[in-house]
Amino acid sequence: MYDVIIIGNGPAGISAGLYLKRANKNILIVSKMNSALKKAEKIENYYGVESITGDELYNLGIIQAKRLNIPMEEDEVINIGYNESNKKFLVTTVNNEFEASNVILATGTNRMTPKIKGIKDFEGKGVSYCAICDAFFYKNKNVAVIGNGNYAIHEAKILKPIANSVTILTNGKRMVENRDSSDFDIDESNIREFRGNNVIEEVEFENNNKRKIDGVFIAIGTASSVDLAKKIGALVKNNNIVIDENMQTTVKGMYACGDCTGGLLQVNKAVYEGAKAALSIIKNK
Numbered sequence: 001m002y003d004v005i006i007i008g009n010g011p012a013g014i015s016a017g018l019y020l021k022r023a024n025k026n027i028l029i030v031s032k033m034n035s036a037l038k039k040a041e042k043i044e045n046y047y048g049v050e051s052i053t054g055d056e057l058y059n060l061g062i063i064q065a066k067r068l069n070i071p072m073e074e075d076e077v078i079n080i081g082y083n084e085s086n087k088k089f090l091v092t093t094v095n096n097e098f099e100a101s102n103v104i105l106a107t108g109t110n111r112m113t114p115k116i117k118g119i120k121d122f123e124g125k126g127v128s129y130c131a132i133c134d135a136f137f138y139k140n141k142n143v144a145v146i147g148n149g150n151y152a153i154h155e156a157k158i159l160k161p162i163a164n165s166v167t168i169l170t171n172g173k174r175m176v177e178n179r180d181s182s183d184f185d186i187d188e189s190n191i192r193e194f195r196g197n198n199v200i201e202e203v204e205f206e207n208n209n210k211r212k213i214d215g216v217f218i219a220i221g222t223a224s225s226v227d228l229a230k231k232i233g234a235l236v237k238n239n240n241i242v243i244d245e246n247m248q249t250t251v252k253g254m255y256a257c258g259d260c261t262g263g264l265l266q267v268n269k270a271v272y273e274g275a276k277a278a279l280s281i282i283k284n285k
């Protein structure tokens with residue numbers, strides 16, 4: 001049981017971790033190790049640092065956190081729930097489950113929408129980004145999940161007891177090895193387009209095969225902050241998590257910081273917001 005679970009170990013997550021740990025909070029950072037920072041060839045606009053590669057700056061943050069003995073789990077978060085009985089958040093990863101009084105979302109902006117003809121046109125008309133939010137609308141219908149990883153399987157598992165059929169479409173990618181993947185019909189063909197009249201009706205593949213579907217759930221790569229926030233009912237606007245002046249989302253006890261809150265997508269803003277989220281939690285106790 002933790003005081004705070006931080007999801008993400010980029011500048012926002014590590015910054016929050018440093019403040020919380022120094023305030024003696026029992027914390028855990030859970031993260032996949034693919035911060036946007038690692039893609040930056042050179043950072044030359046961060047205070048006091050003349051020039052550094054993104055990878056170097058990222059590693060300095062990790063080293064600093066490790067020196068403070070901040071526990072870090074390398075894992076992928078696939079769901080956040082709330083246990084009403086003990087008033088704790090339940091963070092589900094591919095390999096584990098953790099409970100905490102507060103959660104900080106610091107997972108950057110990695111939401112991926114596949115560039116497939118028709119997807120954008122059918123958003124809200126058969127295309128969904130959240131199985132737990134929208135599965136109910138597809139009772140006894142035929143649905144597909146686009147993705148090839150653990151997150152896609154997680155979404156498919158939510159849909160399975162409700163929908164008539166669930167097919168995972170990997171769009172040309174190999175499905176990851178997962179103990180639950182054999183429970184689903186998996187089609188690895190490349191997708192050409194989604195079609196329909198007003199609502200989505202069918203998917204056509206590049207091999208000219210077609211499949212009738214009533215809904216498509218996008219679950220590519222890893223669940224982003226926005227995906228995770230939506231699952232627990234936090235407000236999201238224009239693909240950014242809505243926060244108040246204390247970095248708290250519309251769900252009490254859940255905070256967000258860094259790229260996932262929108263605005264300036266820069267290291268200095270991520271570091272500031274991480275610190276602010278941490279200090280808000282410290283102040284509330």
Ligand SMILES: Cc1cc2nc3c(=O)[nH]c(=O)nc-3n(C[C@H](O)[C@H](O)[C@H](O)COP(=O)(O)OP(=O)(O)OC[C@H]3O[C@@H](n4cnc5c(N)ncnc54)[C@H](O)[C@@H]3O)c2cc1C
Pocket residue numbers: 007008009010011012013030031032033034035036037038039040041042043044045046075076077078106107108109110222223224225257258259260264265266267268270
């Ligand atoms: C090419 C490029 C160049 C850039 N150049 C600059 C620059 O010159 N100056 C500057 O200030 N900024 C620059 N940036 C932006 C900067 O990298 C970001 O603003 C910053 O990294 C945001 O920090 P963050 O902590 O919010 O998110 P991130 O650094 O993206 O960290 C998010 C973390 O969350 C983890 N995560 C995501 N989803 C999950 C999940 N479901 N489960 C577990 N973990 C998860 C990721 O693995 C990652 O570790 C650049 C970005 C790019 C891509």
